[in-house]
Amino acid sequence: MEILDGKNISQRILDSISDEVRNIRKxxxxxxxxxxxxxxxxxxxxxxxxxxxxxxxxxxxxxxxxxxxxxxxxxxxxxxxxxxxxxxxxxxxxxxxxxxxxxxxxxxxxxxxxxKDVDGLTPTNLGKLFQKDKSSIPPATPLGIMKLLEAYNIKTFGKNVVILGASNIVGTPLAAMMLEKNATVTLCNSHTVDIQNITKNADILISATGNPLLIKKHYLKDDCVVVDVGSNKHPETGKLVGDVDWQDVQGVPSYITPVPGGVGPMTIACLMLNLMNCYKNGKR
The missing domain is CATH 3.40.50.10860 (Leucine Dehydrogenase, chain A, domain 1)
Structure with missing residues (x-):
């Protein structure tokens, strides 16, 4: 089981931006x-x-x-x-x-x-995302997830991707980005029935429900990729945990993001990436 180290990959993105800004200043x-x-x-x-x-x-x-x-x-x-x-x-x-x-x-x-919408939350940017328009600004968290998978050479083409949580900030735009990469996408919401049967077929499972420790090993198929977008307080210890029960799923996925240190740092790095693109496209 390999860790998808968002801290490391995000730092690479930030280092590249830092070099770019240094040259702009120079x-x-x-x-x-x-x-x-x-x-x-x-x-x-x-x-x-x-x-x-x-x-x-x-x-x-x-x-x-x-x-x-x-x-x-x-x-x-x-x-x-x-x-x-x-x-x-x-x-x-x-x-x-x-x-x-x-x-x-x-x-x-x-x-x-x-x-100027660095968070990619306007109806215009969300609409462009679904139209596969390259001028769209994607929300930072979905962009961070795509960049993280890319950094570990995890293919999405033809894969079954299951996304838990259909918000306009994560789930819905991420579905559009996965479709653009020719994945087969199932987007689940709070009314979806038999979620375990759906997640068991996922090659890549992305959970953004905000329910601490929801995902156990019986939700997963062997060697799947798990991306945990959750950031919650543990009901007993008060510590920061994700949607995935880290201890319970040990040994099942091939790759998994930790909480903290997975998706969170990627989100902030990709916000800066979006800002740099706005800067370049502004032509001022």
């Missing part, structure tokens, strides 16, 4: 800039934005966080989004989800300029 050109919108005081959201800001600084990208109070309204957020859309200094930006309940998330996401 040539006297404008440095790429990533803005982040954070609304409220959710602990997880503050932590994730902090990690993204830290990574941006480490690779030499300019990072700016717009931290809005919890009591702002939808229009306040949209006004900020529109100012970033117009700014010549901003190459790309992201809105940390989830937004507070009183804010209309769909309206906010609809107002993002698709060419």
């Amino acid at each position: 040539d006297g050109k404008r440095i790429p800039r990533l803005d982040m919108i954070l609304v409220g005081d959710d602990y997880g959201s503050i932590k994730y934005v902090g990690m993204k800001e830290k990574t941006a600084i480490e690779v030499g990208i300019e990072g700016k966080v717009h931290h809005l109070d919890n009591d702002v309204n939808t229009l306040d957020v949209i006004n900020l989004v529109e100012s970033l859309n117009k700014s010549e200094e901003v190459d790309g930006y992201m809105i940390q989800l989830p937004l507070p309940e009183h804010i209309n998330t769909n309206l906010v996401l609809d107002s993002i300029a698709p060419q």
